[in-house]
Amino acid sequence: MNDQPDPAHVLFPGDAPKEPPAWFDAQKAGAEARLMGSQKREAEQQQHPAKVEPDANVLFPSERKGPDYAGIVESEFESPMNDALLAKDEGRIEELKEATTALSKNFADAGSDANDIKEAFQLIRESAPxxxxxxxxxxxxxxxxxxxxxxxxxxxxxxxxxxxxxNDLQIVNPNVRHQLEAGGAGNDIRMIQLAVREARRRGYGK
Incomplete structure (x- = not known):
């Protein structure tokens, strides 16, 4: 296995599998666990139990609203989805639907910063060749x-x-590699800094 990164991409290792091998499901489950930072969160929860404050949000949980992760991702994929619909490309349509669901769920489960997500998508758009x-x-x-x-x-x-x-995000959503590599967004220092911040927040490298 080549330990060197793909010379076309700072963020993406060059030895990521192109097609899912037989052990892909187990690898995907491991990636999902790491992306959630489950071990770090469990340790933090044990050390610092959450305090419940008697405010309106607790008393009326239906009023609590977080970032619209699905809306953010759907908006980003709107153009390629329209192209796929016009072309009646069922495979591409299904791929984009799965990507939308996977990314939205991952961001929501991990509590990602909505502004960081929007900035990352903006960088990808700006880099489009x-x-x-x-x-x-x-x-x-x-x-x-x-x-x-x-x-x-x-x-x-x-x-x-x-x-x-x-790499774990790519395992969960195979569109990630193409998005970062197509125009070089993965080599943009702003994207790299976003990835570093989010990786550390999720507990990678600890």
């Missing part, structure tokens, strides 16, 4: 990304945590 990137362009994007990582003072441990997080 007009055509297929050449190998030279991909290499330049990677080199710029690694230089930015160095300039930003991101440690090897933080970068490894971010890569592990993105």
């Amino acid at each position: 007009l055509g297929t990137l050449t190998e030279e362009a991909r290499q330049r994007s990677f080199d710029r990304g690694m230089e930015a990582v160095k300039d930003a003072g991101i440690s090897d441990a933080d970068l490894s945590a971010a890569r592990a997080f993105i």
Whole structure:
């Protein structure tokens, strides 16, 4: 197995499987557990039990509203979904539906920052290429990304945590790799910093 990252992508390791092998279901379950940061949350809950305050939100739980993760993801996938519907591409339609459900649930379960999610999607849109990137362009994007990582003072441990997080997200939703690689969004220092922050928040690298 190649331990080096894909030279076209700072965040995504190059040894991620292209097709799900026989042990994929078990790997997916492990990825979901890591993405939830379950071990970290359980330890924190044991050490710091949640305090219940007698406020309106507790007394009337139906009034409590969190971020609309499904709305955020559906809005992002609206254009490709419309294209798939016009083309009557049933496979693509189902793929986008599954991706929407998987990402929405993951963000909600993990309590991700809605603004961070929106920023990540915005970076992906901004990076969308007009055509297929050449190998030279991909290499330049990677080199710029690694230089930015160095300039930003991101440690090897933080970068490894971010890569592990993105790899698990890819296992849960196979669209992640394409979105990050297509235009080089995964090499954007802003995306890398978002991934590092979210990875650490979820307990990766602890």
